[in-house]
Amino acid sequence: GVTKKILVIPGDGIGQEVTAWGKKVLEAIAANYKHTFSFDEGIMGHVAIEATGNPLPDETLDKARASDAILFGAIGHAKYDNDPTLKVRPEQGLLKIRKELGLYANLRPIKLFDDLLHASSIKPEILQGADILFFRELTGDVYFGEKKRSDDRSSASDLMIYHKYEVERIARKAYEAARTRRKKLCSVDKANVLEASRLWREVVQEVAKDYPDVETEHMFIDNAAMQLIKDPKRFDVVLTGNLFGDILTDEASQIAGSMGMLASASVGDAIGFYEPIHGSAHDITGKGIANPLASILSAALLLDISFGLKEESQRVIRAVDATLRQGFRTMDIANKHTPNELLLGTDAMGAKVLENLN
């Protein structure tokens, strides 16, 4: 077996509740396959601000650098959403760790489990067979460009900026992935209006020359948002910038039935960082009803991408599939036909997946 160090950062809100299950699944895999996984825990976000005044304390960053992979939960708190004047904010922790660890490529696979075909608000015949892999650039764009506010508070701006090297490195990763899939890549931008997008498109066109076996398409973000629910099957790999990718993947989560199903992997320089795409969900925090499957599927991505443990990763995905086939549902993926006894809370759902792992 392999020996690995995993840092768990539950973060805020339901992050605490769901990450517990991602971790339990990793422990079960270690036991089943005789691997040695050691776990450490770090704080980030609102909980870290409360404890230290800093959304990403140095101690957490040091622990992150010393680990082989990171399992993260969620970030955010209603207090900040309702008060935009607060200067120290939970999200700064997440943005900083992405930048510090060089996590420039955010992979968001959108795959519908067969049994959730009717959980989505999109028609089953539109969804069936959809399988998309998003590459969202994660350390550039308007997220990290210069921020300004005029002294009299009458205007504010965020600079949308991309550097050639930033586009090139993620484009290469996306093309490599497309080669192992259906060999189609759609790059999404707003090159009809934005200069940063025109550079993006130019660079992608250059990189495309090295991948003549992959069919390249360029699409404007507004059109892509529409095509995504009109005909999701037309997409294979989608490559896009930080902001467009943030928006488009929340939309795409509806193809998988719920945000509660979607995992993501952020990779780049060295360490991999794995997290659900959903947020801290203050409205359901502490109620024990959050869907733990996105965290469990994040653990599956971690096993595959950071540790190269493909068989173990598949085993986790099969356990999730089996749990859904047995009819078990959390609230977000239930429908009006789901009988009460199959409607589970976070812990009961996590426990079913563990049973199916063994």
Ligand code: IPM
């Ligand atoms: C995400 C989240 C974050 C983002 C927030 C919490 C900063 O929405 O991971 O998609 O915008 O990147």
Ligand code: MN
């Ligand atoms: Mn988001």
